[in-house]
Amino acid sequence: MTLKNDRFLRALTRQAVDRTPVWMMRQAGRYLPEYRETRAQAGDFMSLCRNTQLACEVTLQPLRRYALDAAILFSDILTIPDAMGLGLHFVPGEGPHFSHPVRDREAIAKLAKPDVKRDLRYVTDAVSVIRRELNDSVPLIGFSGSPWTLATYMVEGGPSKDFRHIKALMYSDPEALHALLALLADAVTEYLNAQILAGAQAVQIFDTWGGVLTTPAYSAFSLDYMQRIVSGLIREHDGRQVPVILFTKQGGQWLESIADSGCDAVGLDWGIELGNARARIGERVALQGNLDPNVLFGSADTIRQEVARTLESFGQGEGHIFNLGHGISQYTPADNVNIMLNALHELSPRYHL
């Protein structure tokens, strides 16, 4: 099968493209009225994730509305700890919570790796169905949370501002935390490989909370485990390379080590200038990012200016995938996405001459 639009995969391996490819983190989401409608139909959030047909439907919604160059599997980053029996539920306005957080060595010792084929079958089923429905129009991205990021939710029991429970564990019983992270790294590797075998053509690891660590702790407790995953992934499938993107939010100072992990591309938040990142690691990996999602609340002029600034910062040449620096806000006016995309489609070809 030949992909009709392979810009995204080409850019990930720093091959020539006609214009800068684009997708948006959380592109299938609450800012879209059609998403809210499907979500209401499904009931709660996890029921939507578990319903193969509806998960496929919301994955495709942004592609019907916008000229995007990739689809991303609709799912949650916490499917693995959910499958481990921690009791995932969503508190309105507060985000994900676990009924049974794991706070100490004993609780961690009781955990077992989920059976991906059985307990996460709903995810790989969704991948297969989405691939079929996409019909090779654009590639499909699979994803997982990083071990550290999954562990923060498992230990804190929900979102946190200070991460004091997991850091207390890290600073008082590091071996116990390492045991948890090793288990998660194994599970994530299996999970992403299952997504790849089901049809995901690239995968992204979301390390949303790696940036709250010190430099040595980031290396030991987050990056090392992502590196372990990258080494264990199926890197070629169906005659095509399967690129891996690592995204550590607020990881700008560690780009060199992230690029050393063996990944193909590094995701960037808006806190770092693309030109700076490219000068540091652009010879080794592709870069994905990094518009502040809040720019989409701005005036049309500002949106165009910020798109122009982002393109100019990366500069001439290959290896840039345009994206937001974080998930799109649920409050984003959906039409502003078109202002951004029109600017990108108009301005980016000149960077690929």
Add this chain to the structure above:
Amino acid sequence: MTLKNDRFLRALTRQAVDRTPVWMMRQAGRYLPEYRETRAQAGDFMSLCRNTQLACEVTLQPLRRYALDAAILFSDILTIPDAMGLGLHFVPGEGPHFSHPVRDREAIAKLAKPDVKRDLRYVTDAVSVIRRELNDSVPLIGFSGSPWTLATYMVEGGPSKDFRHIKALMYSDPEALHALLALLADAVTEYLNAQILAGAQAVQIFDTWGGVLTTPAYSAFSLDYMQRIVSGLIREHDGRQVPVILFTKQGGQWLESIADSGCDAVGLDWGIELGNARARIGERVALQGNLDPNVLFGSADTIRQEVARTLESFGQGEGHIFNLGHGISQYTPADNVNIMLNALHELSPRYHL
């Protein structure tokens, strides 16, 4: 008058000291049982700030318990917007809120600079009383929030995860936001000068939320206004230099520009290695920081190791003030602070030979 302990002021101007001076952000706070008692006596948080005697009492509490080298005025960072009539109140478990957020050009145009001498007299009164009670044992630090940080609370109406209201304003009506920031910069300058005249021997500007901006936006909307304040401050008083510390949380990538602002010292969170920061700006300014406050939840061994690592990262020589990288957590076991201080007092003299 001669200060009995001037380590902190000497280190701020990179003069020789016998051991690394130390204080802790939020050292007068809820982790201390004696604080909780005084707070209960005062009623709510702002009543405690407004009660000169009690504000003095809680300022002194950590100094009775610990061998610290500086006191910091007990107050809130939001006293200025409170004095501007925004209706500051505290929602338990959620932090500060304003009853009247300012979201647009019209609301901003209606704001007036507070009368520092009248509306913030309770703060300068507290400074005078604390100075008298300290009796030149250690220096007293005055402080304010940065204009950007104050504006985030004023526009969002409370704490925020995504800062979408203030960024929407920034990306749609930047002039209106500049007007607000200019007003706040004027007010902060007056406020800090009043604290200096009342007896504050050093001042710190807390830019808690500068790190959520892009590089050009940080420069235009946060650093420029802090620079304006620094230029307007009384830099010598009572025959002694009054050092200024700028602390932008998550500002590690902008250290060179921060050091260029004219400040004497730069506060650092734990996200950056002191050695890296020193190599970049240590010839120009002192550095303050940067232990992860969550280390204080760790084992005694880990606390000692992390203190040792922090000292070793800065290395031999002058210009380091030991601190946490953020305010001490209310859940910190108070005895662990002594483990940290003992390690510091034991290990740091060898770096000052």
